[in-house]
Amino acid sequence: MASMMLCSSYSMPAAARRDSGAASLGFATSQLAGLSLNLGLSSASAATTAVVVKNTIVARRICPFLEKKTNRANKVSFSNHKTKKQQFVNLQYKKLWWEAGKRYVKLRLSTKALKTIEKHGLDAVAKKAGIDLNKK
Template sequence: MGFCFLSPLFFLCHLNDQSPDPFRPAEDSLGDNNPVAANLGTDNPDDFGACRICPFTGKKANRANKISFSAHKTKKLQFVNLQYKRIWWEAGKRYVKPRLSTKALKTIEKNGLDAVAKKAGIDLRKE
């Protein structure tokens, strides 16, 4: 190591070069194992809000513009209105509690839970 202006303790700590250099970040500080760093570099704008998708209808977040008083447009996401709802499943003789959109709830009331789940390809026996 080179000459250090910090303190004698710094020099004594780095005599053996066993500890990492304090001026250089560690290799694993922003590596592949860091979930925060992995999510910061997403190139696909559709990745945001991916967990907020209705399993019955497939509705997902809509990218829209937020328009200020000066008509400056900034991007925003309009999320789906997802709710946890306890629904009686007649074929299974029990309640299921899926997270679904309010539009899917209206569709289930109209067509029945079995028909909507079958059309969406959802197996209610797992829940």
């Protein structure tokens, strides 16, 4: 591999070889190029440090009420060939009436959590999950 790299870039000048190598590996166009990682952090400050890419929050496919999340399973063909697949939670956006707050609350929850809320009530399920329904 190294001899192949030398043969292909041998005819170029040294400065051009350095520039083309970085561009071909994609180091110059990395999204995380401006971030610096500090490995000498104390444990207290390391827990509060988070990396944010392009100021966006990525919503995970987890139900906040029941903590249901993606399951990894095997897809089994007729010939018994197993391939990995993911079984995602059935998350839905719902507006529910919150009686204590006298307003509607827009939530992203699983259909199983929706059935649990219908059975026990929104306040009880939110309290058990440790979720504050007040606006921030």
